[in-house]
Amino acid sequence: xxxxxxxxxxxxxxxxxxxxxxxxxxxxxxxxxxxxxxxxxxxxxxxxxxxxxxxxxxxxxxxxxxxxxxxxxxxxxxxxxxxxxxxxxxxxxxxxxxxxxxxxxxxxxxxxxxxxxxxxxxxxxxxxxxxxxxxxxxxxxxxxxxxxxxxxxxxxxxxxxxxxxxxxxxxxxxxxxxxxxxxxxxxxxxxxxxxxxxxxxxxxxxxxxxxxxxxxxxxxxxxxxxxxxxxxxxxxxxxxxxxxxxxxxxxxxxxxxxxxxxxxxxxxxxxxxxxxxxxxxxxxxxxxxxxxxxxxxxxxxxxxxxxxxxxxxxxxxxxxxxxxxxxxxxxxxxxxxxxxxxxxxxxxxxxxxxxxxxxxxxxxxxxxxxxxxxxxxxxxxxxxxxxxxxxxxxxxxxxxxxxxxxxxxxxxxxxxxxxxxxxxxxxxxxxxxxxxxxxxxxxxxxxxxxxxxxxxxxxxxxxxxxxxxxxxxxxxxxxxxxxxxxxxxxxxxxxxxxxxxxxxxxxxxxxxxxxxxxxxxxxxxxxxxxxxxxxxxxxxxxxxxxxxxxxxxxxxxxxxxxxxxxxxxxxxxxxxxxxxxxxxxxxxxxxxxxxxxxxxxxxxxxxxxxxxxxxxxxxxxxxxxxxxxxxxxxxxxxxxxxxxxxxxxxxxxxxxxxxxxxxxxxxxxxxxxxxxxxxxxxxxxxxxxxxxxxxxxxxxxxxxxxxxxxxxxxxxxxxxxxxxxxxxxxxxxxxxxxxxxxxxxxxxxx
Numbered sequence: 235x236x237x238x239x240x241x242x243x244x245x246x247x248x249x250x251x252x253x254x255x256x257x258x259x260x261x262x263x264x265x266x267x268x269x270x271x272x273x274x275x276x277x278x279x280x281x282x283x284x285x286x287x288x289x290x291x292x293x294x295x296x297x298x299x300x301x302x303x304x305x306x307x308x309x310x311x312x313x314x315x316x317x318x319x320x321x322x323x324x325x326x327x328x329x330x331x332x333x334x335x336x337x338x339x340x341x342x343x344x345x346x347x348x349x350x351x352x353x354x355x356x357x358x359x360x361x362x363x364x365x366x367x368x369x370x371x372x373x374x375x376x377x378x379x380x381x382x383x384x385x386x387x388x389x390x391x392x393x394x395x396x397x398x399x400x401x402x403x404x405x406x407x408x409x410x411x412x413x414x415x416x417x418x419x420x421x422x423x424x425x426x427x428x429x430x431x432x433x434x435x436x437x438x439x440x441x442x443x444x445x446x447x448x449x450x451x452x453x454x455x456x457x458x459x460x461x462x463x464x465x466x467x468x469x470x471x472x473x474x475x476x477x478x479x480x481x482x483x484x485x486x487x488x489x490x491x492x493x494x495x496x497x498x499x500x501x502x503x504x505x506x507x508x509x510x511x512x513x514x515x516x517x518x519x520x521x522x523x524x525x526x527x528x529x530x531x532x533x534x535x536x537x538x539x540x541x542x543x544x545x546x547x548x549x550x551x552x553x554x555x556x557x558x559x560x561x562x563x564x565x566x567x568x569x570x571x572x573x574x575x576x577x578x579x580x581x582x583x584x585x586x587x588x589x590x591x592x593x594x595x596x597x598x599x600x601x602x603x604x605x606x607x608x609x610x611x612x613x614x615x616x617x618x619x620x621x622x623x624x625x626x627x628x629x630x631x632x633x634x635x636x637x638x639x640x641x642x643x644x645x646x647x648x649x650x651x652x653x654x655x656x657x658x659x660x661x662x663x664x665x666x667x668x669x670x671x672x673x674x675x676x677x678x679x680x681x682x683x684x685x686x687x688x689x690x691x692x693x694x695x696x697x698x699x700x701x702x703x704x705x706x707x708x709x710x711x712x713x714x715x716x717x718x719x720x721x722x723x724x725x726x727x728x729x730x731x732x733x734x735x736x737x738x739x740x741x742x743x744x745x746x747x748x749x750x751x752x753x754x755x756x757x758x759x760x761x762x763x764x765x766x767x768x769x770x771x772x773x774x775x776x777x778x779x780x781x782x783x784x785x786x787x788x789x790x791x792x793x794x795x796x797x798x799x800x801x802x803x804x805x806x807x808x809x810x811x812x813x814x815x816x817x818x819x820x821x822x823x824x825x826x827x828x829x830x831x832x833x834x835x836x837x838x839x840x841x842x843x844x845x846x847x848x849x850x851x852x853x854x855x856x857x858x859x860x861x862x863x864x865x866x867x868x869x870x871x872x873x874x875x876x877x878x879x880x881x882x883x884x885x886x887x888x889x890x891x892x893x894x895x896x897x898x899x900x901x902x903x904x905x906x907x908x909x910x911x912x913x914x915x916x917x918x919x920x921x922x923x924x925x926x927x928x929x930x931x932x933x934x935x936x937x938x939x940x941x942x943x944x945x946x947x948x949x950x951x952x953x954x955x956x957x958x959x960x961x962x963x964x965x966x967x968x969x970x971x972x973x974x975x976x977x978x979x980x981x982x983x984x
Contacts, residue, residue, distance in 0.1 A: 237272035241307070243475040246497035252480030252661035267657040274307045275478060280656050308474045309335045320468035321446050323418070323460050325453040327477050328647035332449055336414060337367055345411030346389045350398055350433070352420040353590075355597050360392045370982045379940050380407040382983060384961040395420065395430040396897060402440055403715040410444045413437055418448040418459055419640065422684055425858075428701055431688040432708045434463055439711070450684070452643040458686035479650035480661030484509055487668040494671060496678040509663050510628050514544050518627035519604075520611045523645055525633040526589050530869065530882050532576060534587075534613045537632070545583040545610045553608040557581050560599045564884050565808025572819060573812070577881045584610040591885035593807060594892070616641055625651045630665040634673055639680040646678075699779050700860045717905035723777040727906050730776035735769035736910050740918040742766055747921045747931060749802045767795045770903070777902040778860055786864040789854040794894040797887065801895070802925040806945075807887075815883045818850050819875045845876045856889035859898040900927055934958060947979060 236247055251269065255262045270278050276294040297303075297310045305313060309331050315322045316339065326332060340347060351357055357376045364374050371387040378391050378400035389408060391401065401408070415434070421427045438446065448459045457471035484491045484505060491509055492502035510520050520541060528534050535542055548554065557578065566575035577587060586600045586609045603609050604624050612626065615633075629649040631642075650662020666674050689697065694705050707713050707720035714724045742758060743749055743766065755763070771791055775783060783791065800810045827841040836844075850870040857864055869886050870878065904923040911919035921931040928936050929945065937958035938948045954969040963983045970977075977984075 237269065241476050242273040242478070245477070245481065246495075248477050248480045248661075249482065249495060249497055251659060252482045255480065255659055255661060256482065262659075266659050270657055270659055273478065274476065276306060277304060277654060278656055278658065303338050305335070305338075306331055306476075308476050311472060311474070313338065315470040315472060316445060316447055319445075319470040321460055321465040322470050322472075323448040323450075323456040323458075324472045324474065325450040325456040326474040328451050328644060331478075332416075333363065336416075336449075337363065339412065339414070340364060340367060340390065343412060344388065345409040347391070347412045347414065348398070348401060348410055348437075349390065349392045349414045349416065350395060350430075351392065352394065352417045352426075354394060354594050355601070356416070357392045357394065358594075358598050359601070364390055364392070365982075375942055377940075377942075378404060380404050381940055381960050382962055385983070395426060395433050398433045399436075399713070399715065399718060402436060402713065405440050410441050413441070413444055413446045415446070415448045417450070419450045419453055419682075419684055421459065421462075421688075424689075425701070428689050428704055431462070431690050432704055435690065435708055436711075436713070438463065438465070451647070452640055452682055453684055454681040455683045455686070458684045461686040462688045462691075478652045478660070480659060481646060481649060482661060482663050484663060484665050485668045485671050486665060491665070492668075496675040510541055510630060510665065511544065513627045513663070514541060514610055519607075519609065520628045520630060521626035521648055522611065522613045522630045522632055524613050524615070525635060526591065526615050528633070529587050529589060529613055529615070530879070530885070532879070535576070535580070538611070538613075538630075541611055542580070542583070542585055545585055547582055548584055548608060550608060552606065553584075553603065556599055556603050556606070556608070560596055563593070563595055563599070563808060565812050566880065572878075573815065573880050575880050575884070577884075584608055586612050588612055588614040589885075590615065591889050593884065593888040595807075596884075596888075624648070625662070627651065628663045628665060631670070631674070632667065634666075634670050637677070638682065639677045640682040642674070642677050643682070698862070700862060702779060714905075717908065718901040719777060719905055723902070724905065724909070726778075727776050727902070727909060732769075732773050732776055732906065733910070735772050736907065736919060738769050739766055740916070740922060743799070743802065744918050744921060747918060749804070749925060752800075752803060752805075755799065755803075766799075767792060770795050770798070773906050774859075774899060774902055776906065780862075783860070784862060784864060786854065786866045787859055787861060789866060790857050790859060790864070790894060791899075793853055794856070794890050794899060797890050798895055798899065798926070801891070801929055802922075804929060807891075810891075811884050811887050814887050815878070815880060818853060818870060818883060819878045820848060820851060823848060824875070846874050848875050849873065850875050850878050853886070856886060856894050858893045938963075941983065943979075947976075950976065951980065 236244065242248060255266070267279070267283070276297075279291075279294075281291075294304075297305050297307070301310055301313050303309070303313065308326060312322070312324050312326070312335055315324065336349075349360060351360065354376075361374060361376060368374065368390070371385065373382050373386040373389045374392070375381075375389070376392050377397055378393070393400070401410075415430075418430075421430050423430075434446070437444070446465070448456065450456055450459070454473060456473055460466070460469050460471060482493070483496060484493055485502065489508075491505040491507065493505050494500070494502040514520060522534065522538060524534050528537075548557075560581065561575070561578050564575060564578075565573065566578050567573040580586070581600075581603070586603060588597060588600055592600070600609075601624065604612060612624075625648050627650065629645055631645055646664050649664045650660050653660055689701075690705055690708050692705070694702050694709075697705060703720045703722055706722060712721040713719075714721050717724060742762060743755075758766075771783075771788070774791060775781065797810060797814070800813060805813070824845070827836070827844060830836045831838055831841050850873045853868055853870060855867045855869050869882055904927050907919040907923040907926070910916065911923070924931040924936060928939055930936060930939070934952060934955065935945075935948055938951065938955070941958070941963060943951060950972075954966045954972065956964040956966055958964070963980075965984065969980070969984070972980075
């Protein structure tokens with residue numbers, strides 16, 4: 235009766251239903267279809283077989299008649315709100331079918347759409363889904379560009395808040411009818427939230443007619459998202475608690491599992507079996523939520539070694555292709571002691587890791603691996619919570635450090651697969667360690683609220699100096715969209731005296747508009763190399779409100795510049811990882827020890843002791859800049875070069891490329907070189923800007939990058955392209971000779 239009158243909103247009821255199904259399956263099966271029907275999961279129901287099911291069938295038909303869609307009641311409610319209002323903010327559990335709802339909105343649209351997501355991994359998930367949904371006449375890009383105009387009827391841009399500002403540069407070129415802000419609780423982040431709120435304010439001013447939709451999981455007050463921006467007219471908010479999957483909770487104590495409930499006061503009951511082992515033996519999957527530090531140290535393989543041992547070596551050809559793809563990308567050599575990747579060796583057994591410091595491409599390969607049902611165990615941090623649709627049969631929460639109630643609810647939402655199996659009630663398991671039961675139960679009952687006030691409305695004198703420019707720019711509408719900075723930042727660059735720094739860089743790093751190779755760079759000598767690094771630092775500082783960096787910030791910037799130079803030289807990610815590994819592990823010392831042992835000057839034992847007692851070169855942990863509160867730290871502090879983990883170097887290097895270079899350095903550097911070009915006409919400065927932003931100064935390659943191709947694709951595609959411009963790509967007839975998989979990648983532009 236409760237399901238009929240209120241819907242599946244009570245977690246206690248969903249828990250009870252899961253117990254009934256597990257322990258009384260014969261009886262439960264008699265009522266299962268009616269239960270699924272009462273939950274409003276109409277897509278899981280076949281023809282009605284009694285009067286109650288017939289009534290719900292009529293309800294389902296009425297939704298379809300009104301919306302034209304096969305929606306659940308939750309989906310229908312949100313859909314109607316969006317159709318009838320300009321501003322909509324809603325909250326729903328991760329299993330509420332938001333992805334299907336968004337697909338239908340995209341399918342209905344006739345104008346352009348902008349989708350804002352918190353992570354680039356989620357961009358790729360949306361890209362894959364939408365490309366399957368729309369025809370070739372719809373341009374789908376993960377950046378903003380007005381291209382392929384000869385063949386494009388409308389556009390869908392999938393962006394992070396940082397990339398979202400690019401939309402203002404081409405505001406007159408687009409007919410945007412809908413902004414979808416997914417995982418909009420990013421507004422609560424101290425730094426990124428400011429950028430998100432700034433973006434929201436600007437789109438409402440620049441695109442006043444377009445609808446703005448905010449989606450959140452498990453947020454009690456979605457109306458706060460509207461209140462903080464003054465969206466009151468034609469505005470609607472809704473909070474849905476309907477769930478689609480039952481939950482069973484257990485804790486582990488000395489390798490014994492106990493059933494318990496966070497919903498009611500009751501004594502724990504011994505389960506008698508290992509539920510994680512049970513699931514794996516039945517072909518199921520296990521997600522372990524764990525800290526990144528534990529993954530870095532390799533402790534996850536020790537703590538959960540029993541389950542890892544249960545995973546045999548994978549023999550599936552498609553899975554092996556994905557493993558080889560990842561191995562090539564990071565440059566791992568499994569038989570090489572110094573480039574051995576535990577990540578790869580574990581993946582060969584269906585055991586994967588997923589965290590924010592993994593290269594984006596590596597994460598996408600692993601997500602494809604998981605979705606292909608090749609992964610049996612996934613060790614993950616909070617990155618898996620950012621909307622990525624990958625449920626597991628069992629979720630084991632091992633790490634409770636700094637976990638808020640939203641992260642907790644998202645994790646529980648990953649437990650149990652919401653299938654389309656007809657007349658079938660799905661449920662999953664959540665496991666935790668005994669010491670965390672009290673904390674878990676307390677946070678489980680808490681609701682998550684977002685603020686109804688934005689930091690943009692704070693007094694500018696009371697905010698961090700490094701954030702003041704954004705607040706000032708949004709209040710005064712003083713953004714320089716051409717250079718992706720504020721007007722005040724551009725003014726500081728224009729007033730700075732960095733010509734000598736620019737000329738030093740251009741004179742030494744470019745020859746015939748091409749970057750010098752690594753060997754030529756080393757021939758410059760340490761003195762000149764030091765001056766080049768100092769010049770890059772000086773250029774970066776000029777856009778800030780302060781004239782100096784803290785010692786921690788300066789250390790991060792100093793460590794980032796060699797990586798930036800390797801990128802300018804066109805080095806691949808695997809090459810950059812190899813170069814950093816050689817530097818950190820003191821390759822020259824290792825080679826010298828090998829030479830001395832061969833000459834009999836020292837024994838193998840002595841060489842081994844020297845290696846054990848030699849520490850990895852100190853390198854600061856990568857971080858976004860500027861950050862005046864940054865403190866010095868290192869991923870490799872106190873580690874012997876013999877114990878340097880190859881995977882950790884991969885993660886550390888990616889964080890430098892992503893957080894420090896791409897998000898922090900690129901825009902002010904490119905703006906400085908472009909302004910110098912505009913003032914002096916020195917084409918080397920424009921070339922340097924292109925190398926920093928794109929990794930190339932080749933016009934054809936830049937155009938193909940703008941069309942969404944990576945350098946790997948460009949390598950084989952270039953010879954089949956006659957010309958590229960904003961209207962389309964003009965192909966050679968030879969393009970027909972490409973393999974089917976390559977033709978599939980470019981078919982949207984043929």
